[in-house]
Amino acid sequence: MKTINFAIDLGTTNSLIAKYDDGNIKIYNNPLGLKQTLPSCVAFRGNRTVIGDKALDYLEKDAENICMLFKRKMGTQDTYEIPVIDKELTPIELSSLILKELKNFVNDEENLNSVVITIPASFDTIQSNATKKAGYMAGFQEVVLLQEPIAACLAFANTSNLDITHKEHWIVYDFGGGTFDVALVEVNDRELNVRDNLGDNYLGGADFDNLIVEHIIVPFIEEKLGIENLWKSLKSKTTQYKGLYFELLKLAEEAKKELSHYEETEIELDIDIHDTNVFEQLLIKREQFENLISPKVEQTVTLIQDVISNNQLLNSQIARVILIGGSTYVPVIKKRISEAIGVEVNNAIDPTSAVVLGAAYYAGSKPSTVTESPLEQDKSQVETVEVKLFYEQNTRDTEELISGKVSSDKVSSFRLMRKDGGYDSGVKTLEDGSFSEFVPLLEGRLNQFKIQFLSSELDVLKVMDAVAINQGSYNVQGQPLPNDICMEVDDLDASTTRLERIFAKGSILPLRKKIYKTASKTILQKSKSNLIINIIEGQAKGLPSSGLSIGYIEISGMDLEEDLIKGTDIEIEIEVTESRDLKINVFLQSCDQEFNNVFSESERAISIAKINLEINTVLGDVEALIKTHNSEENFEYSQKLETIRVGLIETQIAASLIDDDDVSDSKFQLDDKKRKFIQEFDDLTRNKLIAKEIEEYNDAKATLERHLNDDSNERFRDKYARMIKNEKEVINSGNKYLIRSKIKEMDELYDAIIQSSDENFISYFLNLKFCTEFSNQRRADKLFKQGDQALEKQDYKSLRHIVYGLSALLPDYEKEKQKNFKDDSRTGLG
Structure with missing residues (x-):
């Protein structure tokens, strides 16, 4: 099993390349000047391209043909105009030139085909895809992305003499030249895991x-x-x-x-x-x-406090703060963090090289999928042989247990060997199809093993050689998802669409899930109606418009071989790889058709006009709510809304001052600011709506309990007990759709109780008398007269049918609402 070994810190202002070599890390120097860092700067001189320090020399002489700070525009449609070559280059193309130059630092004999490239933890999927694309453009066959705070933690943990006996929480404060990240990391004596992160892709030393x-x-x-x-x-x-x-x-x-x-x-x-x-x-x-x-420093302090409080921790529970990134050399930053958090701030590790150092440790444990030949890969000559392996991938011990269970009775023995030749178990017999073996480990190294499974005639039936145990150095359990991944679905009750979470923020990549939905509308074959699968990155509790669309499949009636009937099943399988590639597979059971796509969007458009339009849309809602709450004298709530209104207006004014030809990243900063204000508004109004849903829930519960008594059917009481079993979880979920579904369950149980006895229809009938609208008033008057007569005679069976008749004459508000929910506004997913 060959590992990737090479790692690159692709920075906004400086970049580095390093290699993992048998437990040691080598950071390569630039052959010209022998510096470890390469300035992320590109200059064009006629038919020559100059990169790094030499490019900086031309800043004063030929600035219009020089490009810098392009990492901050990764994933956008912005381009850099280069007059001398009469071309416009994208941030991806410019980044690929930096990566190619870094490859030239490596003078080893081997081919450099695979690499780990670091990215800010707060990079969205489109920015991540742009980075991968730059890597492939630079000639790499395999590109694995690693979040920068994880890399920094690995560097600190593996270069410090740590004696951790219990779980600790660390804060990684990564303030680079162009981006800022803060990560909450959980560390024990074996591995580290990133629990949460926040950041700003447009905040840095620049x-x-x-x-x-x-x-x-x-x-x-x-x-x-x-x-x-x-x-x-x-x-x-x-x-x-x-x-x-x-x-x-x-x-x-x-x-x-x-x-x-x-x-x-x-x-x-x-x-x-x-x-x-x-x-x-x-x-x-x-x-x-x-x-x-x-103000910029305070922004970072606020993000630290947010990431701590969001995870229900206190400042006193943070063991240390690790500083990385060139901007952390500014003394006031260390001072301000110490004051605000009251925690030891550790700058023992070189802030400039920490990320590439940690990324190289990661690359040294990451198997490469490119250079392996079929003979080197995990293989089986007998396809039916399945093996379940159990072992610790990271350990501080000098020996570790490898055990497993074999499914085939054709396998009678095994042989376990360390690839450096230092250990061989010899052929050993399986016991009831199982095996276990303690293996010695080389200290401070990645120990690779090969396991052979043999027949009674000692023929090799299966070979597993992708077994690796990392001794003495820390590694990560996996990279966390920086945002929720959701799907847009129809909310027929509210005549709009909403987000349904597929994968939660913090879930460890890679991820795969199969979900089942029903068609919320009929799509006729050859019609222009569409079924839309829209995958959105962003807060699941937010509005679909506040997130970022990262995968979009539109299935038209023209694509269907049969009609897609409302209510039929739709099977959707969604996969997110470790490097954030998105794969979607849609199967329409009624049509027996399959649609799939792999998404790696690497650009998104941002315009001042779009920012203004989105602000205007939300401002109208904000101002209307302020007016309503002022009239109700709810001034505290109005003040919160006013703060958001002012923030949106200030953002709009700042946007109006930006010229169309502004080449700075101001518009991206304002777009980010706009999204945060919209999310604040969404959170504020959602909390109000949730409070209303909880009130309705309690009303429905009280009504139900009034009709549940000792004489009630035991089946109803049992169903009610099951219904409220997870009540606390539902109420505290902050999910109005989950609370609403429970209200619906209670209403259905209430209806079942009422309908279980004819006498229960008395209250139904009397309540209907307060209704003023019926589709046929003459018919309603006639039924009310018959109902009064049935009450006098205590003919409750007839009264039941009269109530049914009156209910059928009530206006159908739900149908009216759904009529306003136009077909082209729906996704088609229920």
Whole structure:
């Protein structure tokens, strides 16, 4: 079994490559300059492409043909215009150039076909797919993604002399050049698992540089030259000041580094602008810089507190905070975390190389699927031989038990060998089809074993050689899903669509699930009606519009060989791989047809117009609710809504100030901000709706209990007891659809109790007298008269049929609601 071994930290500002080699990690140096880090910068010089430090040298001379910070635009449709080659390149294409350059660092004799590439934990599926695509474009045949906080934990755990005797919780604080992640990690004496993470893909050290340029350097230049709007001009795609912008960013970055060590620094400005030379000294104090970046730092502190509280933990239960990422060199960050969390902040590991170091440990334990030949792979000459193996994949012990159960009676013995030749069990007889063997392990290494299963004639019937035990070094149980994965389904009761969770946030990848739905509408063969399978990444409790569509299958009536009848079964199998590929298989039983697709979307479009439209849509609802609650004097709730309203308006104003040709990532930051405000509104209103559903639940329960007495049918009492058995779980679920389903169950049981006795229809009849609308009033009046007569005679059997007749004349509001739920708004999934 060959492992991947190679790992790349594809960073916003710097990238690195490393290799796992027999328990040791080698970080490769750039052959030119011998630095470990490669600046993620690409310059185009005629027919030459220059990458890294040399590309940075051209910043002042030829800025319009230089590309930087493109990781922050991974997964978007934005492109970079390169005049010298008359082309526009995508972030994926530019990232692939960085990856190709890193491959050149490796001068080993072997082929580099497989690699682990790290990504921020908060990268969505589209951004993850974009990273994989860049890897394949760079020539790798196999690309496995690893979340950066996991990599950092592996680096810390495997390079520190840890003595962990019980479960601990760590916080990994990853503040890089362009992205921020915070992860909650659970560690024991064998392995570590990421329990939760939060992040911001548009928050990093580059934002500090931009703040210095926008709020310190640019106002200084404007004052000296008596000009305005320089900052806006610097960010324009067609700006003549692109070279100046990069030059100022470079000065800002140098000032930021200086202020990490000294109380003040001096910037020397020597620039030409508006045919005027500006040669000035600009003094910046650390206090001025810290005040400037304070809101950004507070954003990260809030995310730390959120990830702790979301998992019902206290600050005192966090054993340590691990700092990684170049931005953590800024002293105020460590200070602010210590103040806010009150926990030891550990910066013992190099923040710059921690991610690639940990990723290499992971790559050293990850089997490669590319380079194995059929003879090397787990194989069986007898297909009926099945073996269940049991062993610890990670251990601190120097020996470990490998055991198993064999299904075939043709197998009579086994032989277990360590691949380095240091251990061979010899041929041993199975006992009742089972075996167990303690095997010695090489310390600090990945121990690989081969197991042969033999017949009584010692013919090899099956070979298993994908058995590996990691001794002494930490590994991960698996990578967690960073967001819920949901499916959009029809909510016929509410005449809208809702999200139904398939996989919960935090579930360990890979994942696979088969679910069964029913068709919520009839789709005739050759019609234009559609069945829609829309898979969405985002909070399951949220609105479908607040999530990100990552897989979309549309099955038209034109695709059907038979009519799809409402109520028939639809079988949907969904799989998410470890690297977040999405596979969907749909089987329509009534049509005997199958549809499938593999989704790896690597781009999404974001426009200012779309941001404004979505804000306007929500603003209308927010303002209407504020008006309602003010009239009811519910001012506390109104104030919460007002905060969201102001936030949305401020976001809209900021969006309106962005020009169409703005090349910064401001619009992506605003889109992220907009989504967070919409989710806040959704959470706030959902809590109100849930409170209403709980009230209805309690009313339905009270009504039911009034009719359940000692004389009631025992079957009804048993059914009710089963119904409320998991009441606490239902009420606390925060899921209005689950609560509503319980209300429906109670209503159905109430109806069953009423209908079990003719006398129970008296209250039904009397309640109907309060109804004012009937589809046929003359017929209703006649039935009421007959009902009064039946009551006088105590003819309750006749009264039952009169009640049925009156009920049939009531308006069908549900049908009316569903009539308004237009066919093209439905998914077709019930």
